[in-house]
Amino acid sequence: MENELQDKVKVERGVLNSWYMEVQRTKDEADKYRKHRERTLGHESQLHLAMKEIEQLRVALRQAEEHAHYQSYDAPSELIDLLKRTYHIEEIAFEVKRRSAESAMLAAKDQMNKISKMQRGFFGAVRIAHTGCMDNISELISSAKQRLAIVQDECEEREKRWNRISSILDREDLINYSSSLSSTTMPISGNQYLSGISHTPSNNGINNSLSSGDYLC
Incomplete structure (x- = not known):
C-alpha cells in the first residue's frame, strides 16, 4: 500500500x-x-x-x-477566506472611487448650469465671455468624464478577473453577487450626468448651447 x-x-x-x-x-x-x-x-x-x-x-x-x-x-478554506476578504476590500475601494468620480461629474454639471443661467442676462453673458469661465468648466467636465471612463474600465476588468478566479477554483460562492457593488451600482457615463443641463438661447451672438458633446463657448 x-x-x-x-x-x-x-x-x-x-x-x-x-x-x-x-x-x-x-x-x-x-x-x-x-x-x-x-x-x-x-x-x-x-x-x-x-x-x-x-x-x-x-x-x-x-x-x-x-x-x-x-x-x-480543492482550494483550502483559508485561501477561499482570503480571496473573499480581498474581493470585499476591492469592492469597498471601488465604490469609493466610483462615488468620487460621480461627485466630480455632478459638481461640473452644477457649475455648468450656473454659467448657463448667468448667460441669460446681457451683462452676465459679456462678463462670462471675458473671464474664460467656460474654459474652466470644459476642463472640469473633461476631467470628470475621464475619471468615470477609468472607473468603468476598472469595473469591467474586476468583474472578468474575479469571474475567472471563481471559475478556475470551481467556487461559485467566491463572489457574492447579491452584495456586489459592481453589479448593482455600475458606473454611469458622463453623458448621462450631463443630460439634464439647461440650454439657453444665444445672447448678442454669444453661443449658450451647452451639451455633453460641446464643452467650449
Whole structure:
C-alpha cells in the first residue's frame, strides 16, 4: 500500500514537472514576442507581435486549466477566506472611487448650469465671455468624464478577473453577487450626468448651447 502511494506521488510529480516546463516554455515564447515588440517601431508590426504574445498567453492559460482539472485541486478554506476578504476590500475601494468620480461629474454639471443661467442676462453673458469661465468648466467636465471612463474600465476588468478566479477554483460562492457593488451600482457615463443641463438661447451672438458633446463657448 505504501509503495503504491509512493508510486502515485512520483507520477503526479512527473506530470506536474512536465506541465510546469510546458507552461514555462509557452511563457518564455510570449516574453520573446513582448521584447521583440518593445524594440519594434512600426504600429502594424507591434500589433502583430502583440497578437502573437496574447496567443501564447492563451495557450499557457489553457494548459493551466487542463492541469487544474487533472489535479482536481480543492482550494483550502483559508485561501477561499482570503480571496473573499480581498474581493470585499476591492469592492469597498471601488465604490469609493466610483462615488468620487460621480461627485466630480455632478459638481461640473452644477457649475455648468450656473454659467448657463448667468448667460441669460446681457451683462452676465459679456462678463462670462471675458473671464474664460467656460474654459474652466470644459476642463472640469473633461476631467470628470475621464475619471468615470477609468472607473468603468476598472469595473469591467474586476468583474472578468474575479469571474475567472471563481471559475478556475470551481467556487461559485467566491463572489457574492447579491452584495456586489459592481453589479448593482455600475458606473454611469458622463453623458448621462450631463443630460439634464439647461440650454439657453444665444445672447448678442454669444453661443449658450451647452451639451455633453460641446464643452467650449
